[in-house]
Amino acid sequence: MLKVNLDTKIKFLHGLSHKTRIQILECIKDSEKTVSQIVEEIKGNQSNISQHLACLKGCGIIVGRQEGKYVYYGLRNQKMRDLLTTIDGVLEEVENDVACCENHIG
Template identity: 60%
Template sequence: MQTVDLDLKVKFLHGFSHKVRIQILDSIQEGEKTVSEIMSDVQGSQSNISQHLACLRGCGLIAGRQEGKFMYYRLRNDQIRELLDMFDDVLTDVESDVITCESDVAE
């Protein structure tokens, strides 16, 4: 089994730790979209969406490509798509426990 640096793992998981970032990931799960299309799906401002897109890129979850004046974002690879599907499957199984989870537990 491969050992992954714990701090690196925490940084990676940070990409999944905000509602808007999850909405963005869901928005682009089936294909690439422009910032405007993502803004429409998520109902957020350009500056807010751009900040979250930067975080997702920094966490290695998404990739972007420039075409003319438009930037297109997509999931980085099929493993990220599979991971998002796996999150949904696991959540379905543990949903009742998650609902009662105390999210404000001290570090």
């Protein structure tokens, strides 16, 4: 079994732990998008979206690809796409428990 440093795992999961970052990931899950396309789709502001993109990119969750004057953002690889799908599948089973959890910190 692959051993991952606990602090690294926590940093990675923190990269997924913000509403805007989840919205961005859902937005680019099926296809690459520019910042402008992401801003338009999730109804955010460019500065805020850019900061969250930097966090996601810094955590290795997404990648950026330069094409002309535009940068297209997409998920790092199929494993990231699979992870998002797996999270959705798990949530289908525990959604009510999570919604009722009074121990949520944040």
